[in-house]
Amino acid sequence: MDFTPSARVQSLLEPVQKLVREQLLPLEPLLLAHQYSELMVEIDKVRRVVKQQGLWAPHLPASVGGMGLSLLEFAQLSQCLGYSPLGHLAFGCQAPDAGNAELLLHAGSDAQKDRYLQPLALGEIRSCFAMTERHLAGSNPTLMESRAELDGEHWLINAHKWFTTAAQGAEFAIVMAKTDADAPKHKQASMFLVPMDTQGVSRVRNISVMGSSGHGPFSHAEMKFEQVRVPKTALIGERGQGFALAQSRLGPGRIHHCMRWLGLAERALHQTRDYLSRRMVSAELSLAQQPVAQAMLARAWAQYESARWLVLHTAWQVDQQNFTDAKAAISMIKFQTAQMLQQVVDMAVQLHGGLGVTDDTVLAFIYREERAARIYDGPDEVHQLSAAKQLIRQGMA
Ligand SMILES: Cc1cc2nc3c(=O)[nH]c(=O)nc-3n(C[C@H](O)[C@H](O)[C@H](O)COP(=O)(O)OP(=O)(O)OC[C@H]3O[C@@H](n4cnc5c(N)ncnc54)[C@H](O)[C@@H]3O)c2cc1C
Known part of the structure; x- marks a missing residue:
């Protein structure tokens, strides 16, 4: 390759x-x-x-x-x-x-594509994705309490969500709710396209995360959907297909996040390399000449390079095969790259000293903002379990 x-x-x-x-x-x-x-x-x-x-x-x-x-x-x-x-x-x-957008492209109806996908793809509107609930473990969304019931020609949705990223200012939400609570576990939920101005939809608050409530695309909301009535055509894909669609949405999403984290890690490394040469720690010596700082930089750089090749290899594997066959690899890059980013940025903050924790550089923002990388789209531990299951199964085949 x-x-x-x-x-x-x-x-x-x-x-x-x-x-x-x-x-x-x-x-x-x-x-x-x-x-x-x-x-x-x-x-x-x-x-x-x-x-x-x-x-x-x-x-x-x-x-x-x-x-x-x-x-x-x-x-x-x-x-x-x-x-x-x-x-x-x-x-x-x-x-x-x-x-x-990828979800609507692959599973949306023609009407959903015309009305929502086109302007979303062009950046004329924004959207959000509401699956996680405040009081139930997001790591296991099959526990979900959100419900959607058929009422004549409409679905009636009741849900209390949180961590709905970018809900403020979004034109529509994709909402996960159970439609068939007695069906086999993974066929109980469905996805709905809900315009945010529908009666019964309310944004309770932007959650304060790491000291900031953010705004618009930089925010995470607590949301209520109370007796929200949408037409039957608001269903995305088929009834009971919600978890399967969520997985197909999260597969590419996880790879996209890993690629973005690589860029952030590269930025932290470049910034640290340059800072070490500038920062004098004695009359003659810069930090770049201190063996301890050199070793810290080299270790972090090696972690970044390892993660980079793993991510590229996984993207290549998906292009050659498909997301299902690359499931273990996707889980591995998710936790490996998120941990790498955290360690690299921590090293960068440390070597910048007091400056590292100020907002005079972008490092503190990345440090705060991306701590969540090890949690969203599946926490490290869940991906480790998932990868292990796949690897053990492959070994037994
Ligand atoms: C910044 C951010 C943005 C987000 N954006 C969205 C969004 O747009 N839409 C949306 O629907 N959700 C979103 N989420 C929610 C996210 O998907 C959940 O936080 C995540 O799935 C974990 O669920 P939880 O927080 O309920 O943690 P829990 O499920 O309660 O787990 C808590 C911790 O327990 C451990 N754990 C969990 N399960 C296991 C296990 N089986 N074995 C061992 N350890 C385990 C892990 O360490 C985990 O971090 C976002 C979250 C964050 C932080």
Whole structure:
């Protein structure tokens, strides 16, 4: 196998890198200062340039306005975008919209595609995904208490969700609820497309996470769906297909996250390397000349490189086979890359000293924001169990 970027990716890397470094890095202080309205105005300007240059939505097919890259090609580009926490948002491939667009593309009805997929893919509207509930273990969503019942030509939905990322300002939510509580466990739930202005939908609050309630795409909400009435056509895919669709949505989503984390880790490493050379710890010596600091940097860099090859290999494996056959590999990169990011950023913060915990650099933001990488889309432990089960099964086959 050969992970040399294809000619197409090679031609894309330079303009993408230029936009990220020249236009997005200067906007990061707005993010760090929680100046979200000003930030979104500037992001919209960058988005226009991205579209003009034909770099929009690299993960989506050309039929819906994307670039139609393979997963491996997107992996290589996505790392470049991940160099800034604003990269994916500016290029139209941020969670949860990226996963929701892929879901509608593969399982949405023609009407859902016309009304919601097209504007979502073009970045004209945003969306959110509401599965996790406050009082039940999100690691095992089959415990879910949310319900949807047929009432004539409508579904009546009752659900209390939380950690619905980017709900504030979203046009619609994809809501998971049980439709057949007596069916076999994995066929009990279904997915619904619920416009956010439907009567009975309320955003209770943006949850304060690591000291910030965020805003818009940078927020996580507690949501209530009380006697929410949607037409039968709001069902996505088939009745009882909810968990299967959630898995098909999360498969690519997990790989997308890993690629983004690689970009963030690379940023932390570059920033630390440069800082070590600048920071004098005595009249003659910089930190870069201290063996302990050198060893810390080298260890972190090796962790990053190992995770990078594992992620590229997994993306390649999915392109060659499919998500089901690559399930163990996807679980392994999910926990391995999330842990790598945490360790690399911790090293970077440590070697920046007091500066590392301030908001004068992006490191503290990444440290706070991405602690959750080891929890969302499945905690480390759950992926370790899942990978182990697959590996043991393969050994017995
Ligand atoms: C920043 C962020 C964004 C999110 N965005 C969304 C979103 O947009 N939509 C959405 O629906 N949800 C979202 N979530 C929810 C996320 O998917 C859940 O937090 C996750 O599935 C874990 O569920 P839980 O928090 O209920 O933890 P629990 O299931 O209660 O687990 C708690 C801890 O127990 C351990 N654990 C769990 N199961 C096992 C096991 N079988 N064996 C060993 N240890 C175990 C793990 O360490 C786990 O972290 C988000 C979460 C975060 C933090």
